[in-house]
Amino acid sequence: MHAGATYAVDSASLALALAAGASRAGEWVGFAGCTDFGAEAAAELGIELARTVLVPDPGEHWLEVTAALVDVLRVVVLRAPAAVDERTAGILDSRLRTRSSVLVVHGDWPRAEARLSLEESVWTGPSSGTGQLTERRARVVVRRGARPPQRADLAWPGVRRADTSTQDLRRVSPMGAW
Template structure:
């Protein structure tokens, strides 16, 4: 009878442990991103195992990478010889934790898959069309390794698609003054639906940081604006 009386306590203890494990697992499955972008992304961050498509803005791709990088994640940049190391460092990206493959040639997809085995976030600029089959194979590897892919351009099965529009520089007066920051509108559409969220942000501000400058606007549309990068 003494042992039986302890059963409810044991069950409650096990339930508590299970809830803690589930909570930890859910937290691990989302990587933090910059606060200015978090509210725009499904789940409030970058979902591990997922791919994201950024239309025409290398700066936005770097901003997405900056959050995980600031948390200590190792990152890779593939197919971007124009990668701005100084700008990346200004966003808080530790260059000692960045692997650069600027010119992978025709093997860019194989290189991307290979470094996904070791790195947490990979930014890639595709040099060719990506098929649904190739995207599915890479997605399986991303899920297995709990990594995230950010593609600069179209990408099949993307978790979300992001674009930049309505860019405007500040700090310039009537023919004089210095550039003090750039305001843009970032628009995000989730996979599988036409719903969009937009936010006006500084990218960058006068301190070379990415921060919000306005409220989130929601809407429905079939495509993303991509008038400026």
């Protein structure tokens, strides 16, 4: 992901996976408006909870809260409470560029650098129906403006697999290394 840019995603797990890359690299990450944030799922993906700021329901102050997080964190995940207009997006875009931060929006965003969506998703694990899932593989579609969409495979660790190395996840990540 490029510093100063906004990325729109269509799934909470994809937003977590993008934030996990920065967290594994030692960066602080933040989540605003993510009322369904799952700490256990985040930790299993590699998000260091001790370096995570969570504002689950900023209410009508979501823009101010998000701007404050952008001022101090490398990556911020936002689920805006309503549709965002061009002017509001421009305010955050300017702040992102100034602070060299990245905004990952779960939902639509008028000025997104790229839009990422899950096209296919397959879990692996026990074949008999008992036990724990071990891995999730997904095909991610990346759309950037008028360019043809790009597709890449991404792998998430399953339950109790947070020890997966950053290098392994980078290898299949559509966004490249942090």
